[in-house]
Amino acid sequence: MNESEIAVAPMHRLCEKAGADRVSQAGAKELAKILEEVGAKIAREALDYAVHAHRKTIKAEDIEIATRKVMKK
Amino acid sequence: MNESEIAVAPMHRLCEKAGADRVSQAGAKELAKILEEVGAKIAREALDYAVHAHRKTIKAEDIEIATRKVMKK
Numbered sequence: 001m002n003e004s005e006i007a008v009a010p011m012h013r014l015c016e017k018a019g020a021d022r023v024s025q026a027g028a029k030e031l032a033k034i035l036e037e038v039g040a041k042i043a044r045e046a047l048d049y050a051v052h053a054h055r056k057t058i059k060a061e062d063i064e065i066a067t068r069k070v071m072k073k
Numbered sequence: 074m075n076e077s078e079i080a081v082a083p084m085h086r087l088c089e090k091a092g093a094d095r096v097s098q099a100g101a102k103e104l105a106k107i108l109e110e111v112g113a114k115i116a117r118e119a120l121d122y123a124v125h126a127h128r129k130t131i132k133a134e135d136i137e138i139a140t141r142k143v144m145k146k
Binding site: 038063 | 078080083084086087088090091092093094095096097099100102103104107109112113115116120123129130132133135136137140144145
């Protein structure tokens with residue numbers, strides 16, 4: 001992955017919603033990086049399910065099952 | 074959480090980077106919703122660690138330990 005897709009600014013708001021006074025810039029960047037990694041992992045799993053269903057378009061149902069797998073829910 | 078912090082457009086790019094031709098709008102929204110939930114969960118855990126260290130600012134180290142906990146890594 002060359003560049004990050006998930007912006008850092010929303011990470012500040014996520015942390016403030018969680019009750020934090022603030023989040024350091026390094027903390028916000030770390031959270032964005034982690035969510036990007038989790039998102040990429042879910043997307044790769046979802047693609048496997050889509051391809052298995054003879055599609056090349058990822059649908060919501062692929063995301064759902066991929067999430068259960070990645071998050072071990 | 075009233076409104077979503079994570080935008081839907083980057084979810085399309087995440088899925089394309091994963092190798093998908095495309096992702097349905099519902100799929101992209103689902104992925105954004107999931108990453109928002111994961112992010113909120115990590116932020117809440119991170120805040121617990123920050124408060125435990127007598128801080129109200131979340132730092133990168135709080136995000137890292139919270140992620141290990143949330144993702145059971």
